[in-house]
Amino acid sequence: MTSTTSAPPAQQPKSRPGDRIFAGTAxxxxxxxxxxxxxxxxxxxxxxxxxxxxxxxxxxxxxxLASYIxxxxxxxxxxxxxxxxxxxxxxxxxxLFITFYAPRKLAAGLGYVVDLLAAIPSIVYGFWGIFWxxxxxxxxxxxxxxxxxxxxxFVGPVSSSGRTMLTIGLVLAVMILPxxxxxxxxxxxxxxxxxxxxxxxxxxxxWEMIKMAVIPYGKSGVIGGSMLGxxxxxxxxxAVAIILSGSAAGITWALITSANPxxxxxxxxxxxxxxxxxxxxxxxxxxxxxxxxxxxxxxxxRWVVSRRADFSGAN
Amino acid sequence: xxxxxxxxxxxxxxxxxxxxxxxxxxxxxxxxxxxVFGAAAVLALGFGLLTSWNIVLFVIYTVVLGTxxxxxxxxxxxxxxxxxxxxxxxLVISAFGIAMVPLVSxxxxxxxxxxxxxxxxxxxxxxQGIIGPGGGAYHAxxxxxxxxxxxxxxxxxxxxxxxxxxxxxxxxxxxKSITFFIDVMTGIPSIVAGLFAYALFVLIFGPxxxxxIMGAVALSVLMIPVVVRxxxxxxxxxxNELREAAYALGVPKWRTILKVVIPTAIAGLATGVTLxxxxxxxxxxPLLITVGITNALNFNPFDGRMATLxxxxxxxxxxxxxxxxxxxxxxxxxxxxxxxxxxxLNVVARLISRLFAPxxxx
Numbered sequence: 001m002t003s004t005t006s007a008p009p010a011q012q013p014k015s016r017p018g019d020r021i022f023a024g025t026a027x028x029x030x031x032x033x034x035x036x037x038x039x040x041x042x043x044x045x046x047x048x049x050x051x052x053x054x055x056x057x058x059x060x061x062x063x064x065l066a067s068y069i070x071x072x073x074x075x076x077x078x079x080x081x082x083x084x085x086x087x088x089x090x091x092x093x094x095x096l097f098i099t100f101y102a103p104r105k106l107a108a109g110l111g112y113v114v115d116l117l118a119a120i121p122s123i124v125y126g127f128w129g130i131f132w133x134x135x136x137x138x139x140x141x142x143x144x145x146x147x148x149x150x151x152x153x154f155v156g157p158v159s160s161s162g163r164t165m166l167t168i169g170l171v172l173a174v175m176i177l178p179x180x181x182x183x184x185x186x187x188x189x190x191x192x193x194x195x196x197x198x199x200x201x202x203x204x205x206x207w208e209m210i211k212m213a214v215i216p217y218g219k220s221g222v223i224g225g226s227m228l229g230x231x232x233x234x235x236x237x238x239a240v241a242i243i244l245s246g247s248a249a250g251i252t253w254a255l256i257t258s259a260n261p262x263x264x265x266x267x268x269x270x271x272x273x274x275x276x277x278x279x280x281x282x283x284x285x286x287x288x289x290x291x292x293x294x295x296x297x298x299x300x301x302r303w304v305v306s307r308r309a310d311f312s313g314a315n
Numbered sequence: 316x317x318x319x320x321x322x323x324x325x326x327x328x329x330x331x332x333x334x335x336x337x338x339x340x341x342x343x344x345x346x347x348x349x350x351v352f353g354a355a356a357v358l359a360l361g362f363g364l365l366t367s368w369n370i371v372l373f374v375i376y377t378v379v380l381g382t383x384x385x386x387x388x389x390x391x392x393x394x395x396x397x398x399x400x401x402x403x404x405x406l407v408i409s410a411f412g413i414a415m416v417p418l419v420s421x422x423x424x425x426x427x428x429x430x431x432x433x434x435x436x437x438x439x440x441x442x443q444g445i446i447g448p449g450g451g452a453y454h455a456x457x458x459x460x461x462x463x464x465x466x467x468x469x470x471x472x473x474x475x476x477x478x479x480x481x482x483x484x485x486x487x488x489x490x491k492s493i494t495f496f497i498d499v500m501t502g503i504p505s506i507v508a509g510l511f512a513y514a515l516f517v518l519i520f521g522p523x524x525x526x527x528i529m530g531a532v533a534l535s536v537l538m539i540p541v542v543v544r545x546x547x548x549x550x551x552x553x554x555n556e557l558r559e560a561a562y563a564l565g566v567p568k569w570r571t572i573l574k575v576v577i578p579t580a581i582a583g584l585a586t587g588v589t590l591x592x593x594x595x596x597x598x599x600x601p602l603l604i605t606v607g608i609t610n611a612l613n614f615n616p617f618d619g620r621m622a623t624l625x626x627x628x629x630x631x632x633x634x635x636x637x638x639x640x641x642x643x644x645x646x647x648x649x650x651x652x653x654x655x656x657x658x659x660l661n662v663v664a665r666l667i668s669r670l671f672a673p674x675x676x677x
Contacts, residue, residue, distance in 0.1 A: 231502045
């Protein structure tokens with residue numbers, strides 16, 4: 001990013017050993033990161049090969065690798081989707097609040113408070129989810145079953161402990177809220193002042209100004225940010241493992257019963273410590289699937305965010 | 316709601332002189348929304364007393380009724396555009412309020428439940444030979460400190476040197492691909508990092524291996540990209556004039572970086588490293604599958620299982636033993652200590668960046 005190398009020296013500088021060693025070390029560190037990432041992929045693949053090649057009846061569950069992993073993928077995607085649907089509108093509203101509504105002096109402090117949510121370890125979210133949130137959601141779930149039970153998502157019987165897929169979705173939503181709102185905030189604060197002031201000068205109300213100047217400018221940033229949040233929700237482990245332990249029900253759309261699909265990450269955390277042999281390879285194979293899914297989501301998100309930098313529509 | 320319309324007409328001195336810019340409608344006095352919400356609170360209170368009293372329902376009723384009341388009133392007196400604006404303002408503020416609920420309730424709950432065992436024994440005793448009450452997390456605390464220290468020792472040199480490469484040396488395709496893959500690495504799920512460390516060490520030591528150093532390797536995969544990102548941002552902020560001045564004096568590039576660039580950016584670097592430590596110190600999943608758990612003291616990360624605070628909390632909660640309450644209390648105290656560590660590191664990072672602000676900028 002600096003232009004130190006672009007300025008042509010008056011004379012060819014003599015090659016110093018210190019310079020070469022330092023530059024080599026720096027370059028080596030950079031390359032080492034590429035090697036580590038390649039290593040992650042290679043080691044995961046090499047350790048999951050035994051599971052990929054094993055006969056179907058030796059895989060835990062006796063149905064082969066695909067039927068073992070598929071319900072887990074379903075649970076992972078379902079919980080992350082719920083989290084995304086809940087978190088994105090909230091996060092955008094929070095970002096709008098901090099950027100455009102809160103008093104200037106308070107704004108930085110409020111942003112920091114929201115960021116604190118990101119600092120809390122995921123296991124503590126699990127504790128909070130199972131002891132505080134889940135019991136308080138049970139009456140709400142009862143109400144959902146009574147009034148909206150005709151929708152497949154809300155069929156009964158309601159879990160009496162509140163440890164359900166919807167609870168997981170809400171906990172994950174809280175966990176990804178900070179990252180989505182941080183990126184939205186960053187994008188919103190980059191909206192050119194000329195645009196917002198022009199809108200206000202034409203007599204727009206604050207909401208009309210946001211609708212006309214801020215949302216079009218920040219849309220792709222918000223999409224990218226929420227996809228980064230999605231990536232994080234997909235990989236969340238401990239909160240899900242604590243709240244959903246002991247209920248692996250395969251594929252079901254019911255969100256408020258006590259039979260819920262497990263997620264990949266939580267399944268690994270729950271099964272790994274007691275597994276040996278081929279079961280470990282199977283778990284690593286499911287981890288590989290998770291790795292590929294998050295890789296895809298994250299690369300897509302980065303692409304969306306970086307595309308915004310090229311043509312933001314504001315230039 | 317009808318009461319508040321009366322109130323607004325009873326205050327002609329505020330509403331009369333302001334001619335509304337929007338279609339000749341009157342402008343609302345600033346206290347009107349508050350009055351509407353007050354009326355909504357009274358209504359919700361009555362509602363709650365008639366049915367069953369519940370603080371959560373009371374707040375929800377108040378917010379919903381207040382928002383609707385503000386919208387309807389504004390629509391009648393100020394016109395639809397202003398009304399929508401007020402509606403959105405209410406929604407945005409409630410959204411922020413909703414986001415505060417988990418933060419406040421979580422901190423309150425952890426402090427309340429964690430306080431029971433927040434005593435000297437918790438920090439000085441291990442769990443060896445403990446059944447029932449007593450015992451502590453000394454072994455887990457030391458394990459967390461040792462593994463985090465190792466992680467920092469691995470991650471900071473690699474991360475810092477990579478950032479230096481990206482800012483000072485990097486050109487062309489290698490720089491682009493490193494930047495891209497660091498973004499990718501930021502998104503690796505923590506459990507996958509744990510699986511990577513496990514797969515790596517299984518090749519060397521055979522199946523079922525559990526070592527402290529494995530945890531450090533797994534956490535490094537998560538920490539390195541954070542260090543690189545923050546260090547890169549900070550190094551970019553160092554003004555180019557400083558580098559050029561050093562070159563003009565005949566200082567070699569590597570000494571310029573070590574003696575000029577890094578000292579200038581040291582506060583930002585320290586902040587970034589502190590935040591990166593805060594990011595990994597609460598990680599549970601990778602340690603669960605690489606380091607395992609033990610009840611005894613183990614200070615040697617190259618020999619056998621170690622206890623760490625997050626994993627300790629997890630096992631105390633999920634496998635509490637026969638009188639479960641003692642272990643569950645210990646789990647909450649471990650969670651409390653964990654939150655205090657993370658928040659403390661965040662505060663330290665803020666202090667560093669405030670006290671040792673860059674010497675050259677501005």
